[in-house]
Amino acid sequence: MSGPVDAELARVVRDHAGRLAASLVHLVGDFSAAEDLVQEAIEAAVRTWPVEGIPERPDAWLYTVARRRGLDVLRREKRHREKLTGVSWPTEPEPDDRLRLIFTCCHPALPRAAQVALTLRVVCGLTTAQIAKALVVRESAVARRITRAKQKISDAAIPYRIPGPDELPARLDEVLTVIYLLFNEGYLSSGGDRAQSRDLTDDAEFLAALLHRLMPTEPEVAGLLSLIRLHRARAAARFDENDEIVQLQRQDRSLWDHAAIAEAGRSIARAASYRRPGPYQLQAAIAACHAEAPSWEDTDWTQIAVLYDMLVHLAASPVTALHRAIALRYVQGPAEALAAVDELESSLAEYHLWHATRAELLRELGRRDDAQQADARALALTANPAERSLLRERLNWT
Amino acid sequence: MKYVLMFVDTEEFASELAGMSELERARAYDRVNQWFADHSDKITHHTHLLPPNTATTVRLDRGEPLVTDGPFVEGKEVISGFAVVEVDDLDEALAIARSWPACPVVEIRPVGS
Numbered sequence: 445m446s447g448p449v450d451a452e453l454a455r456v457v458r459d460h461a462g463r464l465a466a467s468l469v470h471l472v473g474d475f476s477a478a479e480d481l482v483q484e485a486i487e488a489a490v491r492t493w494p495v496e497g498i499p500e501r502p503d504a505w506l507y508t509v510a511r512r513r514g515l516d517v518l519r520r521e522k523r524h525r526e527k528l529t530g531v532s533w534p535t536e537p538e539p540d541d542r543l544r545l546i547f548t549c550c551h552p553a554l555p556r557a558a559q560v561a562l563t564l565r566v567v568c569g570l571t572t573a574q575i576a577k578a579l580v581v582r583e584s585a586v587a588r589r590i591t592r593a594k595q596k597i598s599d600a601a602i603p604y605r606i607p608g609p610d611e612l613p614a615r616l617d618e619v620l621t622v623i624y625l626l627f628n629e630g631y632l633s634s635g636g637d638r639a640q641s642r643d644l645t646d647d648a649e650f651l652a653a654l655l656h657r658l659m660p661t662e663p664e665v666a667g668l669l670s671l672i673r674l675h676r677a678r679a680a681a682r683f684d685e686n687d688e689i690v691q692l693q694r695q696d697r698s699l700w701d702h703a704a705i706a707e708a709g710r711s712i713a714r715a716a717s718y719r720r721p722g723p724y725q726l727q728a729a730i731a732a733c734h735a736e737a738p739s740w741e742d743t744d745w746t747q748i749a750v751l752y753d754m755l756v757h758l759a760a761s762p763v764t765a766l767h768r769a770i771a772l773r774y775v776q777g778p779a780e781a782l783a784a785v786d787e788l789e790s791s792l793a794e795y796h797l798w799h800a801t802r803a804e805l806l807r808e809l810g811r812r813d814d815a816q817q818a819d820a821r822a823l824a825l826t827a828n829p830a831e832r833s834l835l836r837e838r839l840n841w842t
Numbered sequence: 843m844k845y846v847l848m849f850v851d852t853e854e855f856a857s858e859l860a861g862m863s864e865l866e867r868a869r870a871y872d873r874v875n876q877w878f879a880d881h882s883d884k885i886t887h888h889t890h891l892l893p894p895n896t897a898t899t900v901r902l903d904r905g906e907p908l909v910t911d912g913p914f915v916e917g918k919e920v921i922s923g924f925a926v927v928e929v930d931d932l933d934e935a936l937a938i939a940r941s942w943p944a945c946p947v948v949e950i951r952p953v954g955s
Contacts, residue, residue: 553932600952601843603931611933 451646453493458650460503461486461569464510466541472514475548475604476594479566485510486569542567543658544604546651550619551602558593559622561586567654568647578644579629616659620668620724623651627672645679648672663715667725670708670715674731677701677708693740705735723759726751730767745774762791766798778808796825843952844886844928845935850947851922856893873943881927881938888925919947926953 461482468478485506499505549562560579564570572590576583596602607615630644652669659665681695690696709732715725730751737743752768769784782805785798792798799822806815862870878885894913901908913920922945929935932950939948 551932553936600950601931603933605931605933607933611937 450494451643453490453498454646456493456498456502457486457489457569458647460506462542462545462567462654463503464506465566466545467507468510468514469545469604470541474598476598477514479594481510481514482506482569483565483571484513487571490571490574542654543606546619546655547606547615548597548602548604550615550622551597552615552618553600553602554593554596555589556622556625558589559618560625561589562593563622563651564626564644564647565590567651570647616662616664619655620664623648623655623668623672624724626651627675631675645672645676649676661718663718663720664722664724666711666715667722667728670711671724671728671731673704673708673711674728674735677704677735692734697739700735705732708732709736721754721758723755726755726758730755743774745771749775762788763795763797766792766795766801770801773805778805781805782809794825796822798822799825843931843935844926845932846951846953847925847927847935847939847942848921848949848951849923849925849942849945850919850949851945852947853918855945870944877941877943878925880941884927884929884934884938886926886928888923890923891921893922894920 464485465478465482468481469475472478472481488509489502489506493499545567546563549566550559554562561575564575564578565572570578572586573583576586579586606612626644627648630646630648649669649672652665652672656662656665656669678692678695678700680701681697681699682690684690708728712725712728712732716729730748733744733748733751749768749771752764752771755764756768765788766785769781769788772784773781782802785802785805788798799818803815803818803822806812806818859867859870878888897911897913899910899912899914901910901914927935927938929938932952935950939950942948
């Protein structure tokens with residue numbers, strides 16, 4: 445998708461697809477059958493709306509198509525047919541219904557790739573073709589994932605339900621992971637060769653905002669939403685006119701959306717008042733430190749290092765430890781940072797940013813040959829076109 | 843919905859069990875018995891299996907039936923028992939499996955109708 449018309453179309457579909465799915469599951473009583481109907485309606489919309497324009501009542505339009513198709517498909521199943529005939533749109537569903545939808549799509553009994561595809565299709569209203577394009581996988585592979593997932597939902601009786609209080613924290617983590625993955629996928633693939641593809645960061649923000657509206661007292665949901673908004677607030681400065689990545693330290697900060705940054709800061713503070721810190725709140729707080737700083741040099745690195753210490757403590761991962769080491773560079777110096785980076789070799793030797801970070805620190809310490817070698821390793825390990833060209837340029841010019 | 847919970851033993855778990863004192867082992871068995879008692883309204887049937895060294899396998903896909911000593915897959919993880927539970931959905935089966943107090947892996951499969 446590209447251009448403002450398609451963005452508008454995507455937004456309208458996204459606003460209504462999940463509601464329609466939730467209503468139809470409620471009506472038909474079967475997740476998989478309902479999902480098929482929604483997908484039919486969305487595919488019809490994607491075909492028709494660009495030509496005929498977006499209807500005045502997109503929700504009623506989608507419902508009518510889904511219902512007509514449903515009566516067709518389910519004519520042998522009297523029970524479903526009666527249910528569909530008996531109800532007319534609009535039936536304003538409870539907001540909880542979309543929450544059930546999200547928890548079912550992100551059930552831990554489904555493989556991650558299927559959770560992602562199913563959430564995009566059912567909650568955000570993407571077609572299989574759009575998902576395939578956005579995730580750079582074959583359409584047949586996406587279709588297969590979704591078919592298998594729906595089969596498992598019905599065969600293994602994965603419930604259509606919001607988990608109880610015992611299970612909720614773990615299940616919510618699962619949902620947040622899916623949204624975070626979508627955001628990363630969209631964020632990293634933006635610009636470069638794929639400027640034309642659907643912006644998954646839109647879908648990620650939509651999902652996080654929806655979840656936040658439905659679960660306003662979950663601070664980690666607020667944290668993830670703030671994190672996404674803070675990153676998006678800097679989007680205008682991330683790429684130059686040649687679609688090359690501009691690193692944070694060289695970005696023109698006047699291009700950032702400072703109103704959005706201030707709002708995210710307030711949201712993080714509200715979340716913190718629940719006194720239930722978590723990895724998304726901490727990452728958002730780190731992103732806020734960067735976003736609120738007048739310049740790279742005048743960033744509150746001490747605060748960032750403290751937040752990374754907490755993050756490593758709460759959710760240890762080699763990549764987090766790498767970011768902590770980068771912050772150390774500005775608190776203690778490049779030699780200390782390099783020592784911290786080198787400690788991570790066993791787990792990050794195949795990660796391009798580990799090599800890229802080493803290269804920068806080595807260069808600062810005057811070890812040019814070592815730095816060149818590290819850049820070459822980083823280049824060999826990354827597939828993202830914009831990142832590749834950044835590294836290639838550094839190899840050529842340093 | 844009926845599900846089979848398959849209990850899977852690992853070498854670590856077996857040696858941990860073997861290293862226990864009489865009293866500790868009695869307590870471990872008590873915990874298992876308590877679990878079966880706690881879920882007795884949901885468990886319709888359960889079976890404990892003797893270890894894999896007691897297994898005999900018959901293969902029928904090689905012409906004549908072929909009888910061999912041992913389990914059909916040699917592995918570090920072996921099924922040591924089953925329980926059949928009758929519950930509403932997977933989440934309920936998962937909740938039961940989550941509280942299982944013994945061997946470290948439980949596989950859940952819906953029973954075909």
